[in-house]
Amino acid sequence: MTTGATVDLRSFNPFDPATLQCPFPHYAAMRAKAPVHEVLGLGMFMVTRHDLVLEVVRDPVTYSNQFGQTSMPLPEDERLRMAGVMAEGYPRVPTMLTADPPDHTRYRRLVTKAFTPKAIAALEPAIRSITCMLIDSWIGRGRIEFVTDFAVPLPVRVIATALNVPDERLADFKKWSDDSIAGIGTALDIDGRIEAERGVNDFQRYFADQLEQRRREPQDDLLTNLLNARVAADDGGAGSADGVTDERGLDMPEMLSILQQLLVAGNETTTKMLTEMIRLLAEHPEEWRRVKADPSRVEAVVEETLRLSTPTQGMFRIVTRDVTLGGVDIPAGSRLVVAYCSANRDESLYDDPDAFDPDRANLKEHLAFGKGVHFCLGAALSRLEGKVALEELSRRLDTITLPASNRFEYFPSFMLRGLTSLDLEFTPAQEAVQ
Numbered sequence: 001m002t003t004g005a006t007v008d009l010r011s012f013n014p015f016d017p018a019t020l021q022c023p024f025p026h027y028a029a030m031r032a033k034a035p036v037h038e039v040l041g042l043g044m045f046m047v048t049r050h051d052l053v054l055e056v057v058r059d060p061v062t063y064s065n066q067f068g069q070t071s072m073p074l075p076e077d078e079r080l081r082m083a084g085v086m087a088e089g090y091p092r093v094p095t096m097l098t099a100d101p102p103d104h105t106r107y108r109r110l111v112t113k114a115f116t117p118k119a120i121a122a123l124e125p126a127i128r129s130i131t132c133m134l135i136d137s138w139i140g141r142g143r144i145e146f147v148t149d150f151a152v153p154l155p156v157r158v159i160a161t162a163l164n165v166p167d168e169r170l171a172d173f174k175k176w177s178d179d180s181i182a183g184i185g186t187a188l189d190i191d192g193r194i195e196a197e198r199g200v201n202d203f204q205r206y207f208a209d210q211l212e213q214r215r216r217e218p219q220d221d222l223l224t225n226l227l228n229a230r231v232a233a234d235d236g237g238a239g240s241a242d243g244v245t246d247e248r249g250l251d252m253p254e255m256l257s258i259l260q261q262l263l264v265a266g267n268e269t270t271t272k273m274l275t276e277m278i279r280l281l282a283e284h285p286e287e288w289r290r291v292k293a294d295p296s297r298v299e300a301v302v303e304e305t306l307r308l309s310t311p312t313q314g315m316f317r318i319v320t321r322d323v324t325l326g327g328v329d330i331p332a333g334s335r336l337v338v339a340y341c342s343a344n345r346d347e348s349l350y351d352d353p354d355a356f357d358p359d360r361a362n363l364k365e366h367l368a369f370g371k372g373v374h375f376c377l378g379a380a381l382s383r384l385e386g387k388v389a390l391e392e393l394s395r396r397l398d399t400i401t402l403p404a405s406n407r408f409e410y411f412p413s414f415m416l417r418g419l420t421s422l423d424l425e426f427t428p429a430q431e432a433v434q
Contacts, residue, residue: 021410030342064319089201104373179197181264221266231250231251283356303364310344313416
């Protein structure tokens with residue numbers, strides 16, 4: 001079990017390469033010694049205990065999501081360079097991730113219509129078809145690089161299907177997704193961040209053109225639904241003098257903001273979850289055998305993977321008033337990180353929290369998808385993709401092992417954690433090669 005006994009929190013830096021590869025001893029030390037820990041030199045606080053994370057995410061008035069950007073603030077000269085590149089595209093407007101109620105509520109209510117349980121369930125045949133197609137493409141090889149050959153293309157193809165993106169644009173689609181998260185929790189230099197913003201501009205131009213096409217020729221798809229959507233016309237949400245609420249259509253920056261968030265929510269966390277799931281099962285062959293023998297265990301394996309891996313490790317908040325949290329005085333304007341990954345390993349909630357145990361009784365209490373008004377819109381879709389993927393992988397593959405070629409390196413982000421690659425060796429199930 002990971003303990004924080006030998007960790008010096010005074011030198012903690014979330015961007016340190018060694019810490020990025022395995023941050024969990026630091027979080028364990030924080031939970032034990034300073035569950036609200038001020039990161040010296042970076043001007044932010046880490047909130048690491050499950051109950052305190054819940055306190056923050058359930059109070060969006062005190063702990064605002066209007067943090068503006070998902071990376072550390074830039075120096076003035078670099079900020080101006082970034083502003084110049086961003087000005088070449090449509091304005092980046094806050095709709096859901098970086099908005100608070102009531103604005104967030106109106107946008108979320110609109111988008112939730114596309115993610116109803118019925119709408120998600122309707123995607124299962126497509127998810128299963130894509131899953132089987134991918135497995136068919138490499139089942140005879142005996143060895144794959146799992147991220148490239150499965151964990152990336154499955155969710156990318158699924159969300160591309162939902163957004164009606166043609167196959168020939170899938171590579172661009174993945175690049176735009178990577179560009180959208182390039183600066184989240186990373187120490188990416190200004191040139192890298194500018195290159196990523198140019199990619200976001202390309203994303204905007206493509207979907208602006210697609211939306212204009214739908215305006216001329218409507219289709220039965222999410223883009224047409226966005227064009228037809230209506231939100232309250234005024235910022236306050238109050239009705240007009242005769243008691244009727246004025247409504248308006250979404251403008252182009254709003255639609256592009258929503259589409260960009262759907263793109264990221266629809267694939268990045270799922271890719272990372274799928275990769276961790278297969279790694280954990282390969283490292284625990286007894287669990288692999290159990291899920292093969294009893295497919296009803298699939299959902300528990302998915303939930304335990306989400307708890308243990310927590311692909312979205314945390315998210316920023318801005319404190320709107322002087323507040324005391326966990327015994328620590330935090331001044332208004334301070335930047336917080338709610339560390340979901342630490343809360344998901346809280347010893348007060350989970351016995352042996354660093355162990356992979358799909359039989360835990362309280363699995364659904366994990367915070368891999370956040371909590372409260374900003375609970376991840378893509379949670380149900382991600383869970384369904386994980387379920388279908390494991391059902392088909394466990395049916396088609398007999399054994400799975402991790403060869404010595406693996407380096408188990410994680411992307412350099414303290415916000416989004418996932419393996420850069422994963423070599424997997426396997427033997428097909430007998431029926432899979434007939």
